[in-house]
Amino acid sequence: MxxxxxxxxxxxxxxxxxxxxxxxxxxxxxxxxxxxxxxEPAPPKPIVIPPEAAKKANPVKPTAKSIEAGKRIFDIDCAMCHGENGDGKTDLAKSLGVKLPDFRDPAALGSVTDGGLFYVISKGHSPMPNEDVRAKPEEIWDLVNYIRSLSEKKAPPKTK
Ligand code: HEC
CATH class of the missing domain: 1.20.890 (cAMP-dependent Protein Kinase, Chain A)
Incomplete structure (x- = not known):
């Protein structure tokens, strides 16, 4: 025992x-x-955009009004990761261990269509949250127009 x-x-x-x-x-x-x-999975998952989504045409004209509306949302929902100027060099991106594209560089998103950007912003790409839960489709197109405006030669419109 x-x-x-x-x-x-x-x-x-x-x-x-x-x-x-x-x-x-x-x-x-x-x-x-x-x-x-x-x-942590070694390489980040590549962004996959379905061909139908890439073909979707942007129904919102990149007017100053749309670009300004996009900037307002971007500053609140996106700038913490992508940077207020869109260069992607933020402390949060660093601490998440992700390398973000510089939206000011025309080559960075040059091969992605507006429909493709709409898709990625809507659905997110971990750790990027999906924006479709808090923004209407039209607002997501405003974001697309704003991001496009960053890589154009002219400065983004002043909101003040
Ligand atoms: C938590 C951080 C975070 C936030 C917040 C965030 N993103 Fe991202 N974003 C990322 C990451 C990570 C990627 C993927 C980078 C990669 O793998 O190339 C990305 C990629 C992108 C891309 C590139 C898509 C492509 O095809 O290359 C766009 C455009 C984008 N984000 C827009 C936005 C917008 C607009 C918002 C706000 C509504 C936003 N992001 C909010 C982290 C974030």
């Missing part, structure tokens, strides 16, 4: 020790970082 009891506590210890090591590991920094690295 005694012997069995001792064996049982030995068994409990064997199970318990790795468990304790694990919980201890979670509390200290290097182990936590290693944990995060293990969870």
């Amino acid at each position: 005694r012997k069995q009891g001792a064996m049982l506590s030995a068994l409990v210890l064997l199970v318990a020790i790795p468990f304790f090591q694990q919980t201890k590991g979670l509390a200290n920094q290097p182990a936590q970082q290693a944990d995060q690295q293990a969870q």
